[in-house]
Amino acid sequence: DGGITQSPKYLFRKEGQNVTLSCEQNLNHDAMYWYRQDPGQGLRLIYYSQIVNDFQKGDIAEGYSVSREKKESFPLTVTSAQKNPTAFYLCASSMSGAREGYGYTFGSGTRLTVV
Amino acid sequence: GNSVTQMEGPVTLSEEAFLTINCTYTATGYPSLFWYVQYPGEGLQLLLKATKADDKGSNKGFEATYRKETTSFHLEKGSVQVSDSAVYFCALVPSGNTPLVFGKGTRLSVIA
Numbered sequence: 001d002g003g004i005t006q007s008p009k010y011l012f013r014k015e016g017q018n019v020t021l022s023c024e025q026n027l028n029h030d031a032m033y034w035y036r037q038d039p040g041q042g043l044r045l046i047y048y049s050q051i052v053n054d055f056q057k058g059d060i061a062e063g064y065s066v067s068r069e070k071k072e073s074f075p076l077t078v079t080s081a082q083k084n085p086t087a088f089y090l091c092a093s094s095m096s097g098a099r100e101g102y103g104y105t106f107g108s109g110t111r112l113t114v115v
Numbered sequence: 116g117n118s119v120t121q122m123e124g125p126v127t128l129s130e131e132a133f134l135t136i137n138c139t140y141t142a143t144g145y146p147s148l149f150w151y152v153q154y155p156g157e158g159l160q161l162l163l164k165a166t167k168a169d170d171k172g173s174n175k176g177f178e179a180t181y182r183k184e185t186t187s188f189h190l191e192k193g194s195v196q197v198s199d200s201a202v203y204f205c206a207l208v209p210s211g212n213t214p215l216v217f218g219k220g221t222r223l224s225v226i227a
Contacts, residue, residue, distance in 0.1 A: 006158075033214055042204065042219035043159075050212065058214065090158055096212065103149055104215060106158035 002027045006091050006107035013078070013085070013114050021076045021110045023091035030096040032074035033104065036060060037088040046089075049074055050096065078112065086114050117142045117209045119218035124202075127224045128195055136190040136203055136221050138179075144210030148172075148181055148188040151204040153220070159204060162190075195225045 004025040013019045023032065031050045035043040045058030049068040063082025068074055074093075078085045088111050092104040122137040140146065147166045151159040163172030168183035177192045188205060205218040 035217075040219065043217040045214055048214050092159075092215075103151075103161040103164055104159075106151075106160070108158045109156075 004093050004105050004107040006110050011110055011112045015114055016080045018079050021089055023074045024072055025093045029093035031094045033092045034076045035090045117216045119205050119207055121205050121218035121221050124222040130227050131194045134192040134195045138188045138205035140186050140207050142207055142209050146207040146209050149206045150179055150190050153202045197225045197227050200225045
C-alpha cells in the first residue's frame, strides 16, 4: 500500500545536538511538507518542496534545515539553533496541485523532546 | 494574507447530539477548502473537501458547504458518536500552488 512514513515515532535529544527526522513516501507525489504542531497553535509550516533539489522556507524555518535529493524523501534536521524544538512534527505530501482537491497525505508524526 | 479561523474548543457533546464547528477564512482569489481530522497520537487525515463556491463536501456523516458570500466552511454532523472524538482542522489552499494554511484546530469530545 502507498503511504508516507515518518521515523522515529519518539525522539529524545540533548540540548545543543542536531537531530534528523525522516520522511519517506511511495505515493509518487511531487510535493512534500514539514509542519510543526504545538498545543493550541495548530500546524505551522516549516519548509516545503515542490520538486527535487528545490525547497522553500515556510513561516517558522529558523533553526531547521531540509534537503530533497530524491522525490521519495524529505528529511528535516532540527539544529541546535532552534530555541524551542520540543514539539510534534508532521510530514505530508501531495500531488503538485493540492488546489485540485487531492489534499495532503500525512505521516503519523514524530514527537521530539529535548532533555 | 491567507488565514483560517476556527471556533475554540474544547467542544464536549453527548452521543447522538448535533455537531457544528465553525470555520471562516480570509484568502485572495478562490481557495480550495478542507477539513482534516486528527485522532490521538496520529497524523491528520483528510475528512472532506470543496473546491468551488456552493460545493458540499461530505464523508462519514460529516458535511460542509463552501459559502463564498460568508467566507465560511462550517463542519456539521447530525449525530455524533464517541468514535468521533478527535481534533478537527479547517484548512485552505489559496489560489496558485501554495501550501495548505491551517486553523488552530478544535478538539471534540463525545461522551457516551
